[in-house]
Amino acid sequence: MASKDSDAPSSREVKEMRRKVREGPKCGTPVPNKWMRQVTKKARDAQDKTLLKNNRIVSATIKVKFIHITDGTDGKITQDMRQKQIKELNDSFGSHNIKFSYNEEQVVEKKNANWFNMGYGSAAERQAKRKLHADPKKYLNFYTANLEDDLLGWATFPWELGGHPDMDGVVILYSTLPGGGAAPYDEGATGTHEIGHWLGLYHTFQDGCPPSEGDEVADTQPHRAPDYDCDSNTACGSGSSPVENFMNYTEDACMTKFTKGQAVRAKEMITIYRNQLFRSK
């Protein structure tokens, strides 16, 4: 459920925003290119013009659909791991009034050795998602599998939902769920990080130092490169890089926070692209 500010925008304004979302890119957009930048800038501009200001979701509970792909032996996720992952998400986003829930009875476990070892953009990913996904307008599809290319996870951005609804969601290396054994990345922060992307957040090191547009969030410290441990510092100029931020690349134990600005951006993205999450019954 979501609660909203009063004074909602006119139906014409909402219809126009939805049209723009629906007619989003039809092909892959691998980097925050000019189009992405324009779209997200439009969100901020729209806020200034009161569309978002009046309709912004101030709190939200997102329903997670866990879809676990296994090879019959590896990849199995226990109820305890799911509950701890949801707790990790709520600990991470909850202080910003973005919360997560799931229904144990709706969990999907699918044995398919080919899909289990999926790579990004592969036939295995497409087939698995087309077969197993829940309605992306109503659910966050949270896939777990064993990923090619040594990846811990990947995500889709909210502005891609219109063009590729079946591909929407996050894909996570199964052993990164809490207790999964992929130390030092097995405390659930990978899920949190990828959901950050799913809510429209960029990496804190996106595009490096100013004058680049960075991550388009004003209260994150820009830095020139990813940090991989808690002691790293790649800050632009003086100060420290945000090793504690979930949208950096540090180990799970370092990651503890989102900034207020990141939460505002995530809620803007929900308002514009994912508002139907809260209209389902």
Added chain:
Amino acid sequence: MNTYSLPPNAIFKEWAYSNLESPESGIEIYKPRAEFGLTRPRETFIIKRNREFTLSKTDAADRPVRFEGNWRFKEPNKLIVSIKTPKKESLKFQFQLAGNALKIKRILTN
């Protein structure tokens, strides 16, 4: 028969980004990919003896992107790679082998 100058043998492997030597230097340190084990995404590249070069990165949502190209060695320590990344970089860098690490300084061209 054509003869080519070649970089040191130790350069022919998969390298993964490790860290910046210092913010001011602009020097990036790469280490053999195998040294990192499980890790969050790192830019990697493979330099093969047959002059093939593969650059692997991840995009803004951690999805892998790969670029194939060819390298050319310019003595004493420059590698010029003929691929174009989306940012219109021609990969061209000076390198220095230091123990098991490869220090590179990119020369940006547009």
